Amino acid sequence: MDFYRILEKVVSGKFADTGEIATLLAPPDETAEKALFDAAYQLKCEICGRMVNLRGLIEFSNICTRDCFYCGIRKSNGKVTRYRMSENEIVSAAEKALEFGYGSVVLQSGERSDEEFAGFVERVVGKISALAPGFGITLSCGEESLDTYRRWREAGATRYLLRIESSSEKIFNAIHPAEALFSERKAALKRLQQAGFQTGSGVMIGLPGQTLKDLAADIAFFRDMDLDMIGMGPYLPQTDTPLGQQYPDSGNMAEQRLQLSLRMIAVTRLVLRDVNIAATTALQTIDPAQGRERGILAGANVIMPNVGDVAFRRDYQLYNGKPSLDENSLSIRENLIRSLAAIGEAPRFNSAGDPLHFFRRTGSGK
Ligand code: SF4
Numbered sequence: 239m240d241f242y243r244i245l246e247k248v249v250s251g252k253f254a255d256t257g258e259i260a261t262l263l264a265p266p267d268e269t270a271e272k273a274l275f276d277a278a279y280q281l282k283c284e285i286c287g288r289m290v291n292l293r294g295l296i297e298f299s300n301i302c303t304r305d306c307f308y309c310g311i312r313k314s315n316g317k318v319t320r321y322r323m324s325e326n327e328i329v330s331a332a333e334k335a336l337e338f339g340y341g342s343v344v345l346q347s348g349e350r351s352d353e354e355f356a357g358f359v360e361r362v363v364g365k366i367s368a369l370a371p372g373f374g375i376t377l378s379c380g381e382e383s384l385d386t387y388r389r390w391r392e393a394g395a396t397r398y399l400l401r402i403e404s405s406s407e408k409i410f411n412a413i414h415p416a417e418a419l420f421s422e423r424k425a426a427l428k429r430l431q432q433a434g435f436q437t438g439s440g441v442m443i444g445l446p447g448q449t450l451k452d453l454a455a456d457i458a459f460f461r462d463m464d465l466d467m468i469g470m471g472p473y474l475p476q477t478d479t480p481l482g483q484q485y486p487d488s489g490n491m492a493e494q495r496l497q498l499s500l501r502m503i504a505v506t507r508l509v510l511r512d513v514n515i516a517a518t519t520a521l522q523t524i525d526p527a528q529g530r531e532r533g534i535l536a537g538a539n540v541i542m543p544n545v546g547d548v549a550f551r552r553d554y555q556l557y558n559g560k561p562s563l564d565e566n567s568l569s570i571r572e573n574l575i576r577s578l579a580a581i582g583e584a585p586r587f588n589s590a591g592d593p594l595h596f597f598r599r600t601g602s603g604k
Contacts, residue, residue: 241270248508249277260454262505263498271501278504278537285512286539288583291591292574293376294335294343294545294567297554298323298362302348304380306403307413308442310476310556311348317478319553322347325362327547332366332373335545338571339587342374344399344542349380356386360393367394374590376438381426387433396590397436399469400427404441405459406452413445413481427463436596438467438514443502444495445473446485453498457506460513466596467540468506468513471520472499476558496524500536507537514593516540531581540591543570 244258254262265271299322300311311318323331328345335343343366345359359379366375376397377390387398400423404410407420430437441456460468472495475482503515517533517540525532530541545567546554565573578584596602 241266242273245270245273245277245508248505249281251511254509256451256454256458259457259505259509260450262508263450263453263501265501274501274504274508275536278507279535281507281511282515282534282537282539285594286586286591289539289586290517290534290578290583291514291540291589292340292342292585292587293374293540293542293591294332294338294340295346295542296323296328296331296335296343296546297346297544297550298328298331298546299347299350300550300554301350303351304349304418305415306418307415308403308473308476308479308481310478310558311554312479315478321550321553323546323550325358325365328362329365329369331545331547332369334567336370336373338545338567339585340543340545341372341587341589341591342376343545344376344378345395346378346399347380351380351382351386355379356382356389360389363390363393363395372590374592381422382429384429384433387429387435391433391435395435396592397438397467398430399438399440399467400430401440401442401469402427402456402459404445404448404452405456406448409445409448409452412447424463427465431464436466436593437463438469439463439465440468440470440516440518442473443470443499444491446481453502457502457509460506460510464595464599465510466513466593466599467516468510469516469518469540470499470502470506471518472496472524474520474523474558476556482558492524496521496529496532500532503533503536503538510595512594512598514540514591514595516542518542528577531577531583534578534583535581541574541585543567543574 375395378399410420515538517530517538521529
């Protein structure tokens with residue numbers, strides 16, 4: 239009975255502690271799990287209707303100076319052909335997103351903390367923000383100094399995604415080399431808020447050694463950090479990485495992780511309420527036909543269809559089995575509209591789709 243009592247409590251907006259959040263992550267049966275998903279979906283609909291915010295994803299560079307143990311584009315992976323799109327190529331992809339009515343783009347890359355890179359991103363953001371007033375620009379380029387974050391914010395980017403990957407320092411240290419500091423990742427999230435960004439983070443779900451208590455603590459971390467956007471998904475092993483080689487998948491582990499990820503989305507929606515939550519590509523990797531749609535029905539409200547050139551996609555595989563590697567962006571758009579219609583949802587075209595939480599956090603109103 240504990241499960242339903244706690245569910246009722248979070249649905250009514252009351253505070254839940256980490257133990258209660260962990261209980262919600264483990265519904266006792268299918269009926270309870272459905273009650274969880276239904277409650278989260280209903281709240282999602284109250285906040286943003288039966289509509290999904292779209293961000294055109296541009297993976298503009300796979301050059302990275304870091305060596306995260308789980309990531310396919312880590313610097314030590316010699317099998318990857320490195321690339322960086324030119325300024326014109328990135329701006330053209332953003333124009334395509336605008337033309338498609340996506341209302342916003344995400345510029346994602348490996349991490350580099352040097353002046354050449356900072357200036358490059360600053361110029362590209364400036365050019366994209368001049369394309370149309372109100373066109374949203376999200377960056378996901380890793381840990382940077384406050385000065386660099388401020389430059390990128392002033393150039394016109396409004397949102398930033400920096401995943402913590404796990405709020406457990408022990409797990410964080412197990413999946414990153416010694417030079418990656420948990421405290422520094424947290425501090426970078428604070429710097430992003432200081433620079434005025436709508437700030438997002440997220441975790442991998444189903445990491446080796448991770449418990450339900452760890453995942454519940456992740457949700458409490460999102461709340462404590464007052465984040466505006468959450469992007470999380472199942473951990474997917476990449477065979478050319480140390481973690482992927484040490485812990486290969488077997489049996490139905492991937493499907494179990496997908497189900498757990500859907501529960502994480504639902505509980506995060508209920509606990510954090512007015513944040514934006516992405517139905518990530520990792521969900522689609524495990525269930526190509528319905529993964530992202532299942533994410534929406536569990537309470538997510540954002541999808542990031544790829545608008546980058548097909549030619550670059552093969553070299554931006556953070557994990558194995560990435561979907562739509564050869565599908566052009568127009569066909570991705572058409573399929574997305576169709577699959578959303580099948581669950582009674584529609585894309586919210588020509589809207590930046592800002593997270594309401596940001597305006598509440600900053601008191602800037604909207
Ligand atoms: S997760 Fe990010 S920072 Fe780490 S290796 Fe991959 S691209 Fe680089």
